[in-house]
Amino acid sequence: MTRTQELLLALLGAVLLLALAWAVPWLRFVLTVALAKSLAVFGILLLLRAGQVSFGHALYLALAAYTAAFTAMLIPEALILLPVAAIASALVGLVVGLFVVRYREIFFGMLNLALSMVFYSLLEKFYSITHGTDGMRLPPLRFAGIPLEGEFQGWVLLILAVVLALGFGALVRIYLASPMGQALAGIKTRETRLEFLGVPARRVLLAAYVLAALMAGCGGAVLAMTTRLVTPALAYWTASGELVFIAILGGAGSVFGPVIGAVAFELTRVYAAALVADAWQLILGSVLLLVILFAPGGLWGMGKALLSRRKIA
Amino acid sequence: MGAWFSENGLLVGLAALDGLSYAAAVFMVAVGLNLVFGVLRVLNIAHGSLYAIGGYSAASLGLFLSSRGLPEFLAYPALVVAAALVGALLGPPIERLLLRRMQDHEPVLQLLVTFALFMILEDLQKLLWGVQPVVSDAPVRLLGTVDIPFGADVIPFNAYQLYVLPGIALATLVGLAWFLRKTLAGRMIVAVTTDREAARAMGIDAAKVTLLTFTAGAALAALGGALASPTVSLVPGVGAQTIVLSFAVVATAGLGQIEGAAIAALLIGLGRSFAVYLEPELEVVIPYVIMLAVLLVRPQGLFGVAETRRI
Amino acid sequence: MSALLSARGLKLAFGGLKAADGIDLDVMDGEFLAIIGPNGAGKTTFINMTTGYLKPQAGSIEFDGKPILGMSPRKIVALGIGRSFQLPQLFTEHTVLENAALAVAARSGIWSPFAPLMRPSIRQEAEALLDRFGLSPVADRRADALNEGARKLADIAMAVALRPRLLLMDEPTSGVAAADKMAVVETLVRVLRESRVTAVFVEHDMEVVARFADRVAVWGQGRIMALGDPQTVLNDPQVRRDVIGELPQEALHAPT
Structure with a gap:
């Protein structure tokens, strides 16, 4: 696929999402949540490129969501909350990253998981500050000074999420093609060689890790502003598992994967929950199993295979 | 210090006893996880669900037996029977139908298959046992309590948690160490763990060894759940809690370490229960803090062996 | 000619196995130095120590007059020492x-x-x-x-x-089909001569050594048993008995 084709496809996708949100108003919320999560999944994609699976990436989503919630009590302005939350996430990502990039594979995954669980339990236990499992409500917000209410709020946040997804999608696409991104893939296959090329593998991984935290931070801020309620469950390890789930569901081979995966995931969840209230996890789990067993390239890979088959025929 | 101790000594004693029985249950799960990782090279996220299902099944079987007016002591064999059933019924199909098919796939896909399985099993538990707490405490009740002298005080502690849980965990530890070192079947498992291809070349049926090891690991997790079930009330989410705790134990100990897992389970079990009694806010944090501290100093875990790659 | 690399008194033991037991070696600027010796003699260990992958327990290594011991592979690469691997x-x-x-x-x-x-x-x-x-x-x-x-x-x-100014190659021809071997080596030597790279290479094929090396160092049990021009070293009766006789079978295949 050429660059122009990819760009057109991305824009077409954005228009399609907005049209869907216009046709089915209650989907606006679902799609905004999906796009917010896809921002975090871009980071999972980067780390997967290096062969590393983080089972604690929801830490950065949750951290940004809580940062947004606390900041909103002082300044309820969306255009301030977004960068503040994203930068907080990136800074914590830098500090944590300096520690975790020394580890690989299972230990990398487990350390991330442990750190996210530490954060989860702090959120849950320090009731006086965070209201524990009840979570925190965000006050009414403004966007560039205009109060966010009703329809307007839904559209503003959805469009913000679409713009962020397009922007970060393009950034990740460029990053992966650069020497930094290609070296990232080198960590997966032959880290020793990187070192003997004089390339500091840890710093290559750290850069990707911080970028991943930053993107998850943007996702967390959008999520908090959309749901207006943040709870410790955002940081629980199963939430991180969901992010990896979405990456694989959408397909880890392309920057379209995270968005396709997140939208498919949230839609399946909503419809499954409406269909059988107590078994939506069962349905999602089964979908994931089927995808892994029969379409390991994810939905993106499946779509691509269908397209190329039609071309041949 | 003296004043603090006379004030809190009782709590410390209780915490130690509680921590011991807790460590015993966690060890059973972690050791199974470790065995399975050895032969399959994948950390089975659904392993915690097997613990939960083992617990639920044991409780249901116990309640069923007593509802039929059968002798209450049958609650003990019921624990073991339930665990064996869970292992035998769930282990082979999971290994055969899912994990074996994934063996040549990327590690992340192997891991995610077990996550999908975890999601499915979590909801199955809710469908089968509901969301209300399930309690079956006959095994604890029947054995009564033991008065443990502790300084001037006496701690009444139930005999089940004092003897049965740690006793079975210890027997498992000793038995497993002996089995892996001294028996032919055990040596075969170790061979497959060390080098699957070399083991195959020596004529070992690696597929069969993997199937049996996975089933045994599943049964150990279920047994851990079954043994713990009389001491807790079972609620949804217990599987999710257990698996991350066993991850912490395995990572702290170092991959593939059996005795190490016992020591790490003790460390984490005691740490957690001291927190419960002394600083409840820290209960959930402690296991991870222990793990982080250990990995900071020893990146391969307490007993893990650092590998140097041949180039 | 001056020494580009000089190693003095390198020692490293893995448990009981002495992989380096007092290695003294000068690599001259511009030369092709072949290292031969039986498996387990410590040839790869020497390359690993020179490139920072392993740290010797004693001794010193200087590159272009600068001590490089204790530096990471990355720093050493930056100074101008490259390496290739037995397993690519x-x-x-x-x-x-x-x-x-x-x-x-x-x-x-x-x-x-x-x-x-x-x-x-x-x-x-x-x-x-x-x-x-x-x-x-x-x-x-x-x-x-x-x-x-x-x-x-x-x-x-x-x-x-x-x-790099110095290139260390670990068995550049092992595993290469016998028919391709001389072509591979000739390509290699041509490129290295063009780039004026000083080269050290571990080699099991005596034909290759005889044709391309300026000097040969014979490794045995972590020590240098003999060092000199190929003609003299390869015809030394003791070297023939102790080293060439012990080489793996593949090395004895005459190139076609």
């Missing part, structure tokens, strides 16, 4: 051209995350490099789809891309 260390999911491009990018220090790896300047240099090694026909193949000879050459090409 290629990025297996990348094409051969991308492998070479990464090496070129690593040397030129271009790490902007906003410009593609395959920009014209890097691509041209990578293509020229592969051309010199005769690898152009396989440039677009994935590195894990190459035969052993091509993998060895690609591995060395990545080291050469860094423009």
Whole structure:
């Protein structure tokens, strides 16, 4: 696929999402949540490129969501909350990253998981500050000074999420093609060689890790502003598992994967929950199993295979 | 210090006893996880669900037996029977139908298959046992309590948690160490763990060894759940809690370490229960803090062996 | 000629096995030095110590007059010591051209995350490099789809891309089909002479050693048993008995 084709496809996708949100108003919320999560999944994609699976990436989503919630009590302005939350996430990502990039594979995954669980339990236990499992409500917000209410709020946040997804999608696409991104893939296959090329593998991984935290931070801020309620469950390890789930569901081979995966995931969840209230996890789990067993390239890979088959025929 | 101790000594004693029985249950799960990782090279996220299902099944079987007016002591064999059933019924199909098919796939896909399985099993538990707490405490009740002298005080502690849980965990530890070192079947498992291809070349049926090891690991997790079930009330989410705790134990100990897992389970079990009694806010944090501290100093875990790659 | 690399009194033991038991060696600027000796004699260990992958328990290594012991592989690479590997260390999911491009990018220090790896300047240099090694026909193949000879050459090409002054090669011809061996070595020697690289190579094939080495060092049980020009060393009766007699069978195949 050429660059122009990819760009057109991305824009077409954005228009399609907005049209869907216009046709089915209650989907606006679902799609905004999906796009917010896809921002975090871009980071999972980067780390997967290096062969590393983080089972604690929801830490950065949750951290940004809580940062947004606390900041909103002082300044309820969306255009301030977004960068503040994203930068907080990136800074914590830098500090944590300096520690975790020394580890690989299972230990990398487990350390991330442990750190996210530490954060989860702090959120849950320090009731006086965070209201524990009840979570925190965000006050009414403004966007560039205009109060966010009703329809307007839904559209503003959805469009913000679409713009962020397009922007970060393009950034990740460029990053992966650069020497930094290609070296990232080198960590997966032959880290020793990187070192003997004089390339500091840890710093290559750290850069990707911080970028991943930053993107998850943007996702967390959008999520908090959309749901207006943040709870410790955002940081629980199963939430991180969901992010990896979405990456694989959408397909880890392309920057379209995270968005396709997140939208498919949230839609399946909503419809499954409406269909059988107590078994939506069962349905999602089964979908994931089927995808892994029969379409390991994810939905993106499946779509691509269908397209190329039609071309041949 | 003296004043603090006379004030809190009782709590410390209780915490130690509680921590011991807790460590015993966690060890059973972690050791199974470790065995399975050895032969399959994948950390089975659904392993915690097997613990939960083992617990639920044991409780249901116990309640069923007593509802039929059968002798209450049958609650003990019921624990073991339930665990064996869970292992035998769930282990082979999971290994055969899912994990074996994934063996040549990327590690992340192997891991995610077990996550999908975890999601499915979590909801199955809710469908089968509901969301209300399930309690079956006959095994604890029947054995009564033991008065443990502790300084001037006496701690009444139930005999089940004092003897049965740690006793079975210890027997498992000793038995497993002996089995892996001294028996032919055990040596075969170790061979497959060390080098699957070399083991195959020596004529070992690696597929069969993997199937049996996975089933045994599943049964150990279920047994851990079954043994713990009389001491807790079972609620949804217990599987999710257990698996991350066993991850912490395995990572702290170092991959593939059996005795190490016992020591790490003790460390984490005691740490957690001291927190419960002394600083409840820290209960959930402690296991991870222990793990982080250990990995900071020893990146391969307490007993893990650092590998140097041949180039 | 002056010594580019000088090692003094290197010692390293793994448990009871003495992989280096007092190694003294000078590598002269511009020479091709072959290292021969039985398996387990410590030949690879010497390369690993020189490139920072292993740290000796005693001794010193100087490169161009500067002590390099204790430096990381990365620092040592930056000083101008390159190496290739007995088991080729290629990025297996990348094409051969991308492998070479990464090496070129690593040397030129271009790490902007906003410009593609395959920009014209890097691509041209990578293509020229592969051309010199005769690898152009396989440039677009994935590195894990190459035969052993091509993998060895690609591995060395990545080291050469860094423009080292000293190149250490660990068995550059092992695993290469007998029929291709001389062609591989000739390509290699031509490129290295063109680039004026000083080279140390571990080799089991005495034909290769005799034809291309300026000097030969014979390794045995962590020590240098003999050192000199190939003619003298390879005809020494003790070396013939102790070392050449013990070499693996494949090395005794006469090249065709």
